[in-house]
Amino acid sequence: MSSDKQEADGTERQSARPSNDMSDFGDSGEKDEYVVLKYLTAHVPDTYRPFILSKWLRSFRYGAPILKQVPSDIFYVFYGELIDKLLKKRDSFCRMAVLADDHDVILGFSVTRFQVLDYIYVHKDCRRQGIARSLLPGGIKYVTHLTKLGHKIMDNNPKYDHLSFNLFA
Numbered sequence: 001m002s003s004d005k006q007e008a009d010g011t012e013r014q015s016a017r018p019s020n021d022m023s024d025f026g027d028s029g030e031k032d033e034y035v036v037l038k039y040l041t042a043h044v045p046d047t048y049r050p051f052i053l054s055k056w057l058r059s060f061r062y063g064a065p066i067l068k069q070v071p072s073d074i075f076y077v078f079y080g081e082l083i084d085k086l087l088k089k090r091d092s093f094c095r096m097a098v099l100a101d102d103h104d105v106i107l108g109f110s111v112t113r114f115q116v117l118d119y120i121y122v123h124k125d126c127r128r129q130g131i132a133r134s135l136l137p138g139g140i141k142y143v144t145h146l147t148k149l150g151h152k153i154m155d156n157n158p159k160y161d162h163l164s165f166n167l168f169a
Contacts, residue, residue: 033100036134041092055121056083063147095135110135116142116169142169
């Protein structure tokens with residue numbers, strides 16, 4: 001992170017420059033800077049909520065093979081309600097990685113509370129650039145949603161040995 005800043009509206013902003021080209025997200029071939037916006041989940045702007053809900057639902061359903069066994073109509077209705085409840089918790093935070101010059105371009109997000117990571121998502125074209133790392137606060141001990149990719153990352157990287165999967169955290 002190159003800078004941290006507390007805004008008057010209570011959001012925190014962090015600036016960073018990714019290590020790889022993200023030309024699909026900007027108008028130029030240059031590396032675009034992104035910022036991380038931090039909100040209490042209850043105060044995430046309405047413009048971001050549909051993105052969070054759709055990406056969380058879709059990436060979790062297709063990233064966790066067992067969930068494909070649940071009929072689509074049941075999964076999307078009932079799991080959508082669960083995510084909505086998590087996003088209304090007063091003790092949760094949502095961090096959004098967005099392009100610095102266009103906050104409508106979302107690169108990824110995380111939803112956390114205390115020592116719990118409920119979910120993290122980074123667009124497939126933006127992975128391996130440190131964005132997920134910038135979306136995680138320190139002190140996370142538990143993960144409540146785990147995809148195949150998340151499982152692989154936790155199992156193959158010693159720096160995540162302190163994390164435990166706990167669906168009920």
